[in-house]
Amino acid sequence: MVLVRNLRPPTEGVRHEEANTTAVLSGQQLGCGTLYVAETRLSWFDGSGMGFSLEYPSISLHAISRDVSAYPEEHLYVMVNGKLDLGFLDSSNGDEEEVITEIRFVPRDKASLESMFSAMCECQALHPDPDDEDSDNDFEGEEYNVEEYGHADVPTFYTCDEGLSSLTQEGQATLERLEGMLAQSVAQQYHMAGVRTEETKAEFEDGMEVDAAVAEAGQFEDADVEH
Amino acid sequence: MEPEAVESATVGVEVVNSIRERTIAENSMVVLLQGLQGEVTTVDLRDESSARGLVLNVDAFMNIRLKDVLFLDRRGQTAQLQDLFITGRNVRYVHIPDHVDIMKTMESQLAKIHRVRNFAGEGGGRKEFGGRKK
Numbered sequence: 001m002v003l004v005r006n007l008r009p010p011t012e013g014v015r016h017e018e019a020n021t022t023a024v025l026s027g028q029q030l031g032c033g034t035l036y037v038a039e040t041r042l043s044w045f046d047g048s049g050m051g052f053s054l055e056y057p058s059i060s061l062h063a064i065s066r067d068v069s070a071y072p073e074e075h076l077y078v079m080v081n082g083k084l085d086l087g088f089l090d091s092s093n094g095d096e097e098e099v100i101t102e103i104r105f106v107p108r109d110k111a112s113l114e115s116m117f118s119a120m121c122e123c124q125a126l127h128p129d130p131d132d133e134d135s136d137n138d139f140e141g142e143e144y145n146v147e148e149y150g151h152a153d154v155p156t157f158y159t160c161d162e163g164l165s166s167l168t169q170e171g172q173a174t175l176e177r178l179e180g181m182l183a184q185s186v187a188q189q190y191h192m193a194g195v196r197t198e199e200t201k202a203e204f205e206d207g208m209e210v211d212a213a214v215a216e217a218g219q220f221e222d223a224d225v226e227h
Numbered sequence: 228m229e230p231e232a233v234e235s236a237t238v239g240v241e242v243v244n245s246i247r248e249r250t251i252a253e254n255s256m257v258v259l260l261q262g263l264q265g266e267v268t269t270v271d272l273r274d275e276s277s278a279r280g281l282v283l284n285v286d287a288f289m290n291i292r293l294k295d296v297l298f299l300d301r302r303g304q305t306a307q308l309q310d311l312f313i314t315g316r317n318v319r320y321v322h323i324p325d326h327v328d329i330m331k332t333m334e335s336q337l338a339k340i341h342r343v344r345n346f347a348g349e350g351g352g353r354k355e356f357g358g359r360k361k
Contacts, residue, residue: 061312063298063308063310063311064310066307067308099274117310129316
């Protein structure tokens with residue numbers, strides 16, 4: 001999840017792009033470049049093709065630092081969970097096990113820090129923790145919008161009798177109404193026996209088929225119950 | 228008018244919750260943390276560092292936004308941060324201030340969620356069953 005590659009800067013879903021931004025990786029200055037806060041990853045490139053990308057799940061936190069006593073310039077601080085190694089960096093920090101990497105993005109335009117920060121917040125929110133043990137995220141309650149989440153997780157459609165017991169009172173009423181409408185339209189079918197049509201009635205003998213094309217206009221007017 | 232927005236009484240930060248986030252929050256203790264908006268508290272991180280500041284927002288994934296933060300890194304060095312976003316995954320503890328009534332906070336957060344949900348259901352928003360009621 002911590003990527004170090006010569007990728008091209010992201011072109012899609014870039015929430016914020018900040019040029020003239022110096023990157024400081026674990027205390028080492030990488031020079032001036034452009035920061036791309038994209039929905040898929042956070043990237044920085046120096047214009048010559050050198051740069052790095054970070055996956056949001058690997059970022060522990062990010063912050064705006066305006067405390068010049070802690071660091072001489074106002075910047076966007078990013079703490080990465082893991083070790084970011086760019087090869088040419090001197091990573092001989094002794095025996096200490098470095099499990100985090102600190103990156104500072106120092107923009108020339110300090111006024112951009114708020115936007116940079118907010119853009120990162122938005123992108124982070126797009127990458128919730130996949131390892132979250134709380135898998136009890138059922139979508140219960142009437143608020144659940146079937147259209148929005150049309151996947152198989154939620155058993156909203158029943159096709160056999162077992163579903164009947166799951167019907168609410170409202171659902172039961174609707175079912176009865178629909179069945180009533182169906183029964184009514186079937187009854188109309190038999191009524192039409194006397195109407196002259198081009199096709200033979202024998203085709204529709206089972207009574208279940210309602211050929212709308214055959215019906216005269218207005219035949220099913222009363223079937224149009226209040227909607 | 229944004230029926231999806233849950234107002235924060237103390238801090239003027241607009242919080243937009245998705246249906247999914249509201250459902251997750253409603254079913255977990257994170258509602259308590261969401262009720263801490265506007266409070267100053269300490270968040271302990273998994274790597275032993277900690278951050279103390281004003282809670283701006285906590286989302287259903289426990290991502291926490293703090294303002295005017297005193298950050299104590301794991302080496303014991305302090306730094307002041309104007310704005311801090313902590314990924315939910317890295318939170319170990321969130322201190323609940325002594326003066327906060329836990330039950331009341333959770334009840335009021337749940338009430339907010341239900342208010343938003345009922346607003347979306349009455350008249351506005353679509354119902355799954357188009358039938359008439361009582």
